[in-house]
Amino acid sequence: MRIFRGIHDPGLAPTCALTIGSFDGVHRGHQAMLALLINEARHRGVPACVLTFEPHPRDFFVAQARAAGRAAEAPARIATLRDKLAELAHCGIDQAVVLRFDARFAGQTPQDFIDDVLVRGLGVRYVLVGDDFRFGARRAGDYALLDAAAEARGFDVARMQSYEVHGQRVSSSAVRAALASGDMARTAALLGRPYSISGHVLHGQKLGRTLGFRTLNLRFDHPRPAAMGVFVVNVHGLAGRVLPGVASLGVRPSVDDSGRLLLETHCLDWPDALGADAGYGKVLRVELLHKLHDERMYPSLDALRAGIAADVLAARAWFARG
Numbered sequence: 001m002r003i004f005r006g007i008h009d010p011g012l013a014p015t016c017a018l019t020i021g022s023f024d025g026v027h028r029g030h031q032a033m034l035a036l037l038i039n040e041a042r043h044r045g046v047p048a049c050v051l052t053f054e055p056h057p058r059d060f061f062v063a064q065a066r067a068a069g070r071a072a073e074a075p076a077r078i079a080t081l082r083d084k085l086a087e088l089a090h091c092g093i094d095q096a097v098v099l100r101f102d103a104r105f106a107g108q109t110p111q112d113f114i115d116d117v118l119v120r121g122l123g124v125r126y127v128l129v130g131d132d133f134r135f136g137a138r139r140a141g142d143y144a145l146l147d148a149a150a151e152a153r154g155f156d157v158a159r160m161q162s163y164e165v166h167g168q169r170v171s172s173s174a175v176r177a178a179l180a181s182g183d184m185a186r187t188a189a190l191l192g193r194p195y196s197i198s199g200h201v202l203h204g205q206k207l208g209r210t211l212g213f214r215t216l217n218l219r220f221d222h223p224r225p226a227a228m229g230v231f232v233v234n235v236h237g238l239a240g241r242v243l244p245g246v247a248s249l250g251v252r253p254s255v256d257d258s259g260r261l262l263l264e265t266h267c268l269d270w271p272d273a274l275g276a277d278a279g280y281g282k283v284l285r286v287e288l289l290h291k292l293h294d295e296r297m298y299p300s301l302d303a304l305r306a307g308i309a310a311d312v313l314a315a316r317a318w319f320a321r322g
Contacts, residue, residue, distance in 0.1 A: 110141025
């Protein structure tokens with residue numbers, strides 16, 4: 001999948017079949033939409049393209065509200081941009097266009113969005129949207145307006161209804177709720193896969209070694225992750241096999257007051273052949289399989305060591321139960 005930061009890159013295909021959205025989590029509803037998009041793109045002989053945004057539009061509007069002195073809260077983020085793009089590629093999308101959602105973009109009229117972005121910028125032949133799709137300044141554009149513009153400008157438009165699992169609508173909000181409650185089985189059912197976070201392994205304070213529990217540290221680049229706490233995990237990307245582990249996703253209140261979010265993962269059985277520093281710089285994917293508990297504040301390093309040891313035993317017991 002080719003990735004473009006904006007609609008003016010000369011490498012963009014001159015025409016495409018397009019869907020538009022934040023796609024946080026790329027859940028099963030998104031996947032069904034992407035499969036339909038790809039099918040329509042193949043019929044037309046054009047690339048399947050996703051237009052998405054960073055930051056999330058609601059992040060932008062919350063920042064605007066706070067700047068004006070109004071109380072507001074942005075939604076928790078399911079996936080980093082890296083993981084969202086990886087899932088879009090896994091679904092078979094040909095190209096993704098990431099637009100910066102800022103004041104200028106938010107102020108576009110619906111007609112300007114159609115003319116400047118869809119028609120002149122992306123050369124759309126087909127546009128697929130969700131049943132709640134709105135666009136343009138103050139969300140003034142709706143499906144009826146897009147449909148009328150499509151007829152006038154010579155492209156096709158379609159709307160996909162909600163996707164349900166066991167009679168319940170699949171949505172990013174539902175995934176966030178499942179993650180917030182620590183229900184990783186429900187999360188996996190909504191996503192169609194275990195929830196995971198990926199990234200480069202970073203150098204840290206090496207405190208884990210001092211405590212007797214070496215960790216692999218990945219950054220989560222958003223202030224409000226949808227999941228926080230201590231989890232049983234599987235680690236992909238080391239030693240050519242899946243390694244079981246236990247991980248903490250949060251701000252590490254016992255050892256750090258910076259507020260920086262990290263996913264700290266301890267592999268239960270570290271392969272000796274890797275050596276102590278083998279993980280640094282590698283891109284790993286960590287699947288969060290089961291939540292053990294929320295993040296805890298420990299009064300001392302000895303208490304922290306004992307807490308980690310208990311988490312390791314709990315993770316081993318979970319894997320032993322199968």
